Amino acid sequence: MRIARFTTGDDPLFGVVTGEVDQFGQPSDDTVVVELAGDPLYAGLQPTQSEHRLADVRLLAPVIPRSKVVAIGRNYAAHAAELGNDVPEEPLMFLKPNTSVIGPGDPVFYPPQTQRLDYEGELAVVIGRICRDVPAEQATDVIFGYTIANDVTARDLQHKDGQWTRAKGFDSFCPLGPWIETVLDPSDLRITAHVNGELRQDSRTSLLIHDLPKLIAYMSAVMTLLPGDVVITGTPAGVGPIVAGDVVDVGIEGIGVLSNPVRRK
Template structure:
């Protein structure tokens, strides 16, 4: 099932994408049993937004060995987690705003996990029970500020720095999926999720030992090698096998 969030005539709703070209409106939210309103319309007639607006986004750094290496770091022995604010979240075809404070903004294509229920202290073997589904993400980063600050809050936390979408795929085995990032049609990242150093069940166990996760919270699982700079007017796309493609254009804040 592909769960989307969309606007039509000023109304914001959840829906289920059917047959690639139709969306069926959901009565309330996608947590628990899905209830439909009976309304269906062409997907082309609605505007997709971020498929979820999370309470919090927990991201994982250096979770692909080759990415850690390209950044001049050792691969961590346990998950390296940080957070992005909910105000950084945007959706399909929304603009990434290049901040005036930075001279180097990078793309980082990632697989994102969407949590489906309130949970705490989840053992790895039960992690699947708390997952609603998966979506594409771009952990946009002001690399110069990350290096300058020595911690990542400012570099990762700008408004528009967490594109998610185009929808949440609920019926998916995330263990070995192709993940690619293109800029203006040129492939920059090309890897597979089987190269994750810390797998999704391990991440959920680790994170929920620290904090309670709420329905709709998002975990960004890390980016593979090939990260690089974006410029104003670039179009960046993250494609994950059996999910879809998330596309955003970069604009100037001025």
């Protein structure tokens, strides 16, 4: 089931995307969004009688975390190698502020403080309930669904600061979307990133060093995870710079495509 957050010009709404959507996230002519009565993370799945053509609505970030985005670095061996880093023995965890989240089609703003802005396509997980100390074998019980993330990074600031808060935390540095897929096996999905139509990243989630159950167990042993928290799981090899005027398309098999332009702030 695809859960979208969208607007028709007024307040944000939630809905279920029904109808055919191809592997590139493009809807068929009969694809519609059936409105839900409230945020499904809190109100459950309560369809209403209202529906809209998907082509007539503006998709928003499918979730705005009330609390946090928990991110993992260097979780693909080839990516760690391309940046000259060792593979961490344990998950390398950091936080992105919820104010960094934007939706599909929203611009990633290139801030004046950096001279090197990079894209990083990633699988994202939306947490569905309050949880702490989750055993790995029960990790799927706390997952609401899956979406796509771009962990935008000011690479020069990452090296300069010696820690990642500023480099990963600017407004617009966490695009999410286009929707949440609630029924998906995330263990072996193709993940790609294109810049201006050119393929830059092409890997599979089966190559994650630390898989989703381990990540959720590890994180929840440190901090309580709340409904709507987002976990982004790491990026594969092929990251690189983007400039104003570029368009980044991150695709994940079974979910769709997250597309964002880059603009100067």
